[in-house]
Amino acid sequence: MSTIHDVARAAGVGVGTVSRHLNGAVVRPATAAAIEAAIRELRFVANRAARGLARGRLPAIAVLIPYVTQPSAFERVRGILDAARDDDPPVSLYDVAGPAQLDAHIRALSSDLRPEGLIVVSLALSATQLATLEASDVHPVFLDAHQEGRPSLIVDDVDGGRLATAHLIDLGHTRIAFIGDWEDSALRFRSSARRHRGYLEAMAEAGLVVPAGYESLGDHGAGPAFDHALALLSRADRPTAIFAASDTQALGVLRAARESGVQVPDECSIIGFDDVESARSAGLTTVRQPLAEMSARAVELLRSERAAAPSSRLAEVFPVQVVQRSTTCRMARSSSGSAVGPA
Amino acid sequence: MSTIHDVARAAGVGVGTVSRHLNGAVVRPATAAAIEAAIRELRFVANRAARGLARGRLPAIAVLIPYVTQPSAFERVRGILDAARDDDPPVSLYDVAGPAQLDAHIRALSSDLRPEGLIVVSLALSATQLATLEASDVHPVFLDAHQEGRPSLIVDDVDGGRLATAHLIDLGHTRIAFIGDWEDSALRFRSSARRHRGYLEAMAEAGLVVPAGYESLGDHGAGPAFDHALALLSRADRPTAIFAASDTQALGVLRAARESGVQVPDECSIIGFDDVESARSAGLTTVRQPLAEMSARAVELLRSERAAAPSSRLAEVFPVQVVQRSTTCRMARSSSGSAVGPA
DNA sequence: CTGAAAGCGCTAACAA
DNA sequence: TTGTTAGCGCTTTCAG
Numbered sequence: 266m267s268t269i270h271d272v273a274r275a276a277g278v279g280v281g282t283v284s285r286h287l288n289g290a291v292v293r294p295a296t297a298a299a300i301e302a303a304i305r306e307l308r309f310v311a312n313r314a315a316r317g318l319a320r321g322r323l324p325a326i327a328v329l330i331p332y333v334t335q336p337s338a339f340e341r342v343r344g345i346l347d348a349a350r351d352d353d354p355p356v357s358l359y360d361v362a363g364p365a366q367l368d369a370h371i372r373a374l375s376s377d378l379r380p381e382g383l384i385v386v387s388l389a390l391s392a393t394q395l396a397t398l399e400a401s402d403v404h405p406v407f408l409d410a411h412q413e414g415r416p417s418l419i420v421d422d423v424d425g426g427r428l429a430t431a432h433l434i435d436l437g438h439t440r441i442a443f444i445g446d447w448e449d450s451a452l453r454f455r456s457s458a459r460r461h462r463g464y465l466e467a468m469a470e471a472g473l474v475v476p477a478g479y480e481s482l483g484d485h486g487a488g489p490a491f492d493h494a495l496a497l498l499s500r501a502d503r504p505t506a507i508f509a510a511s512d513t514q515a516l517g518v519l520r521a522a523r524e525s526g527v528q529v530p531d532e533c534s535i536i537g538f539d540d541v542e543s544a545r546s547a548g549l550t551t552v553r554q555p556l557a558e559m560s561a562r563a564v565e566l567l568r569s570e571r572a573a574a575p576s577s578r579l580a581e582v583f584p585v586q587v588v589q590r591s592t593t594c595r596m597a598r599s600s601s602g603s604a605v606g607p608a
Numbered sequence: 609m610s611t612i613h614d615v616a617r618a619a620g621v622g623v624g625t626v627s628r629h630l631n632g633a634v635v636r637p638a639t640a641a642a643i644e645a646a647i648r649e650l651r652f653v654a655n656r657a658a659r660g661l662a663r664g665r666l667p668a669i670a671v672l673i674p675y676v677t678q679p680s681a682f683e684r685v686r687g688i689l690d691a692a693r694d695d696d697p698p699v700s701l702y703d704v705a706g707p708a709q710l711d712a713h714i715r716a717l718s719s720d721l722r723p724e725g726l727i728v729v730s731l732a733l734s735a736t737q738l739a740t741l742e743a744s745d746v747h748p749v750f751l752d753a754h755q756e757g758r759p760s761l762i763v764d765d766v767d768g769g770r771l772a773t774a775h776l777i778d779l780g781h782t783r784i785a786f787i788g789d790w791e792d793s794a795l796r797f798r799s800s801a802r803r804h805r806g807y808l809e810a811m812a813e814a815g816l817v818v819p820a821g822y823e824s825l826g827d828h829g830a831g832p833a834f835d836h837a838l839a840l841l842s843r844a845d846r847p848t849a850i851f852a853a854s855d856t857q858a859l860g861v862l863r864a865a866r867e868s869g870v871q872v873p874d875e876c877s878i879i880g881f882d883d884v885e886s887a888r889s890a891g892l893t894t895v896r897q898p899l900a901e902m903s904a905r906a907v908e909l910l911r912s913e914r915a916a917a918p919s920s921r922l923a924e925v926f927p928v929q930v931v932q933r934s935t936t937c938r939m940a941r942s943s944s945g946s947a948v949g950p951a
Numbered sequence: 952c953t954g955a956a957a958g959c960g961c962t963a964a965c966a967a
Numbered sequence: 968t969t970g971t972t973a974g975c976g977c978t979t980t981c982a983g
Contacts, residue, residue: 266719268976279954284978293952310720314666315976317657318959324657324666325700334686334885343677346703351712355668355700355721360689369694376609377653378698487889520890523866542677543886546830547863611960622970627962636968658960661975 267307275303287311289572313354317381324354326567327380329370329405331361331388331452335485336513336541337556341386341408344560353568354381361388364452368394375401382567384408388452404570408563409456416566417580420554422456425585426463429508429536429552432587434471437596438506438534441468442479444493444518445510457485457510460538464508476502490517498525498533505533505596512537512544512551519547519592534593550593554585610650618646630654632915656697660724667697669910670723672713672748674704674731674795678828679856679884680899684729684751687903696911697724704731707795711737718744725910727751731795747913751906752799759909760923763897765799768928769806772851772879772895775930777814780939781849781877784811785822787836787861788853800828800853803881807851819845833860841868841876848876848939855880855887855894862890862935877936891934898926 269287273280276299286292286300303309313324328345332338342358349356357380361367371394374380383398383405390398390405390412398405407417433441443464446457461480468475478500481493490509497504498521509515515537522529529535530550537544540553562581612630616623619642629635629643646652656667671688675681685701692699700723704710714737717726726741726748733741733748733755741748750760776784786807789800804823811818821843824836833852840847841864852858858880865872872878873893880887883896905924 269978270976273954280977281955281979282953285953288978291952296953312661312976313720314657314660314664315959316978318655318661318961319976319978321959322657323698325668325698327698333689334682339677339682342701343703346676346701351716355666355670355702357668357698357700358685358689359698360686373694377656487886491889517889543830546834546860612962613960616970623961624963624971625969628969631962634968639969655960658975659962661977662960662962664975 266312267309269309269311271307272300272303272309275307276300322379322381325357325378325380326354326382326384326564327357327359327374327378328384328386329359329361329367329374329388330386331367332485333358333360335511336543337511337539338387340541340556341560344557345384345564347557348561348564353564361452367452371397374398375403379403381571382406384563384567385410385412387456389455406563406566406570408559411580414578416578418559418562418566418583419580420559420583420585422459423463423466425538425552425554426460426508426510427467428463428585428587429460429538430464430467431471432536432550432589432593433506433508433534434467434473436506436534436593439473439596440476440479440502440504441473441506441508442481442497442504443475443508443510444481444483444490444497444514446485447482457482460508460510479504485511485513487513487517487520490514491521494518494521495525498522498527503527503533506593507533507535509535509537512539512541512549515549515551515592516543516547519549530592530594531597536587536593540588545590548591550590551588552585553588555583559583609655610652612652612654614650615643615646615652618650619643665722665724668700668721668723669697669725669727669907670700670702670717670721671727671729672702672704672710672717672731673729674710675828676701676703678854679886680854680882681730683884683899684903687900688727688907690900691904691907696907704795710795714740717741718746722746724914725749727906727910728753728755730799732798749906749909749913751902754923757921759921761902761905761909761926762923763902763926763928765802766806766809768881768895768897769803769851769853770810771806771928771930772803772881773807773810774814775893775932775936776849776851776877776879777810777816779849779877779936782816782939783819783822783845783847784816784849784851785824785840785847786818786851786853787824787826787833787840787857789828790825800825803851803853822847828854828856830856830860830863833857834864837861837864838868841865841870846870846876849936850876850878852878852880855882855884855892858892858894858935859886859890862892873935873937874940877939879930879936883931888933893933893936894931895928896931897928902926 273283317324359370375397385405385407387409411417448458483489527533537551540551544551612623616626660667702713718740728748728750730752754760791801826832870876880894883894887894
């Protein structure tokens, strides 16, 4: 392990100059060359802990994320990991399981830790929490969350919900149900609620009515979605299509259809949201959002902020699009009112 | 942010004493009490970066893990995250996507970074790699991997494979196929190969023959397993039961059965391995290994090593057990030789 | 543009 | 046991 002093000596300059060069300050070309040569020769790599101490920050990209086990969250982490290069700080994960833990993490991140970069995923911070962070000179980038005045990488969930529903409507469906998350979570950035809104808008625009009980909100996960779908599919006026607010939930719906003997897509079309890996391998029709690309962009923003280039404070909206696979199809003609009795 | 100096002054002692107390060295009770009081009053929290620099280590628990997107890997990460307390260092993830990257990580981990703790998951290190690490005083704990002379937390995969197969045999099955991973991966700790061995042993012990083509090895994931299962299920001498080396693969098999109109479990029983969340929600029969518990134990080992208590260099073997759910059942009586033609 | 020197907050060696 | 002090390796003034 050679130090910055070794490099300075080898290059015949002072340590300050080496440090400046390392940090992107302007140095006379000849000097720069000498330093570069010395670095190569000594295989010098700046010690992160030392740099951290001197700058008062932990050499880390911190990722604050709820529900890490959810496939979409996981793919986001994966995207961040993939995008982080060797010259980026290591990626540390902070799973948040509840409001109290979120607060604790915020406190730690703005005092003891003080990561070089912070990515807040799918989470809305209170004004106080954001202020605490900013006061410690920790400037988060928001991923899948929109925070006024901070760089935010999002998709238009309302539009996505509308798209999903319109896809179903275009296929001739009229009895379309929605399955999503509770909308009163203290924690979550409410993408499910926004997708739900898109659903309602599309239904209204098409002049379709949403029968009572066609909207089921519950805990996230395949299990609860399965239960809701089972109930929906055993109704006399069973829906001919179901829009689930996430692929995980859609997969639960798919299983419910199978177990109740309802043919997918012939008797019931199903569309999800996110386009996670398991959706692809299950052949699920879904609304795709570019999970990996958004994650990569978050890391890139951190990198440019580190290079003192303040990134735009505006939200970057990524495109969503329907990916049709094998769980949706055109309605059979007899799409009139009367019921098809449960399985 | 108060420093250790503030605490020392407030407690009327030297910084060395405070540091020692903080690090568990013995201090006169009265002194200790004074220090504690000062710490509480000043809300002092030791700066991790500084501690890291002074000790020449990065304040982090590094997790070296391949294929993070696999559900079982993810549940391991989740377990580590859950087990890490506030007084533990943050958890940094190092995803390894290939041998070259593994090598790069090892190098970084033993020079620049030098985490306080290292957990190596599902990976076999070469003698050189391990030596590199140890030379830098980085002592990894192995999770789901057995490394001679280092604490290793494992399950008996051979036994698990035997259990899975015996479960099928007990149910009256005789034509039992196996689907697993390639066994020549340069990277992976070969749990699939060991489960395969258990399968072969159980078959042999029961005097059953494994028909040609009943063992399919391929890339990990639901997709390849799906393809293999499809082939298997369309054979004239179709298996009446399939053992997949992981739940992910078993889920692919399940889908293949559905798509080829084979009833599960009536016409074909399916058993997986790991017992990840999606297995539970899919009602998959599987061999459970205590993923969360093993992860928690890894963190605990790190913690005790940090407290200078060298943990046992012996492997700790965790129990596996068959969890029967709804994808396996007793064979129908007519289990004799002749084929049942493809669907 | 560059060199020297003073810390960043903590640990550890040393002397007391 | 305890206080003092010298670094850990880097960044960042401050002169020059």
